Amino acid sequence: MKGAGDVLLDVKDVRLRLGNAQVLGGISFQVIDRVREGTTTGQVVALLGPSGVGKTRLFRVIAGLDEPDAGTVRDKDNRPLRAGDVGVVFQDYPLLKHRTVVQNLEIAGTVAGMSPETSKKRASELLETFKLGDRSDFYPAQLSGGQRQRVAIAQQIVQPRQLLLMDEPFSGLDPAALEDVAKLIVDVVNLDDLYTIVLVTHDIRAAMTVSDTMHMLGRDRKDGKIVPGAKVQESFDMVKLGLAWQRDIQEMPEFTKLEKELKARFRTL
């Protein structure tokens, strides 16, 4: 049974080396379930960091695809996360190219142990939810970038999973498309109050727009020199700051002020 204050994801002192390079230098943070009064929505947690800081490596560790050299990643039942435990939307939205859209969704259900009938029903519901009903018999190569992204997200929530990881969902998008993706993320979170999206991004403005909580990743500096290995440098509770889920949030002076501060911090990370 889930309740406010529960730890949904516990990342503790995760360290990872690639060859001789220390990429992750002891990352620790928790995703705490939060229920805000008057809402039934889930939440968005952003892992924010400049390019090359090791965000994608951390993403793969949390997804259960790579083993850290040290540290743990545990779920709400204090079990180590394995691949398949959380939904994962990769940056380039991979889909099975030889399967149609509806088949891609159905397979996501059957591989997780759902019956073919249940998978079919769930796939059909999600196609409608994500406005993909008229694309169900299309192959991935026939989809636009936005449609492909929606299918990739829908595929990850065919089976009931509380956490959904997204790698750089705002990367390379023009401002209009970026707004669409931000809205899509909000829509997904609104689908069910159990959903928590953890997104990894370098886009400060987009992350601020959609997040409840932000953890800024970066490397320490000692005597002016960068110390290898990313850590969580600072966390921001956007709800406490009054910057979560506000209409026209980007117009607020507090938003602009924090964005400027974060941009300045980015240059030192």
Place this chain on the structure above:
Amino acid sequence: MSTLSDAFRPNRVVNGRTTGLIVVFWCATTLLLWVLSPWKTLPTPLEILHALSTLWWEHGLGPETFTTLKLISHATLLTIVISLALSYATVIPFFRPLVEGVSKLRFLGLTGLVFPFTLLTGGGYALKVGLLTFGMATFFVTSMAQIVVEIPRAEFDHMRVLGAGEGRILWEVVVRGTLDRALDVLRQNVAMGWAMITMVEGISRAEGGIGALILNQNKHFLLAEVYAILIVILLLGLVMDYGMGVLTNALCPYARLGRVAR
């Protein structure tokens, strides 16, 4: 809208009508060169037509062609089973040296292998099937194993995060995910099978076949008959190639979607 002038410019896409005109041009040019050819060793189209008639009515071209088709089909079937099994096995580290070894056997010529294959198969039809399968499979394994090795890691990871077991990943990513390319490789290997057929059927001519027929005509220097058989082989190969193309499009309609016209 493409124009005829696009046919002479690099990296242009031409429409169906222009493509048709280009094909007609090259066919007509080839026919013209053939008719006007000064080389006495190249029989005229009429001589070849006459030879075809002779071969069909007097030398049993029909049954011989059927014999060859049976041989090629049998060898192709075995090649598919052996090569795909070995290629898919590359995902298991234990089998990788074996697959690599089989792939390297493509450097061996068939001629030197006749003796060991005769001992192994007992000769006759089984020998021919064995040699043809060996010739095709070593090349098929080389191409197909490379395709499997080059599957991006992201495709495996995608299935893993969906919660798929390794068996299901093997089926979806390796077997189903490469089916279109496997059929393309098979098309190339069937063509190689046709190229090897003369040599293989020549080993045991008593069994007949179009390869044995061409060697017999060659021995008597009946050039019109030799060319007539070559044309039959070419046409059969083209029909099979077209049929496999149709099969690929039917089984893997998504394959065409990813191809960009240039």
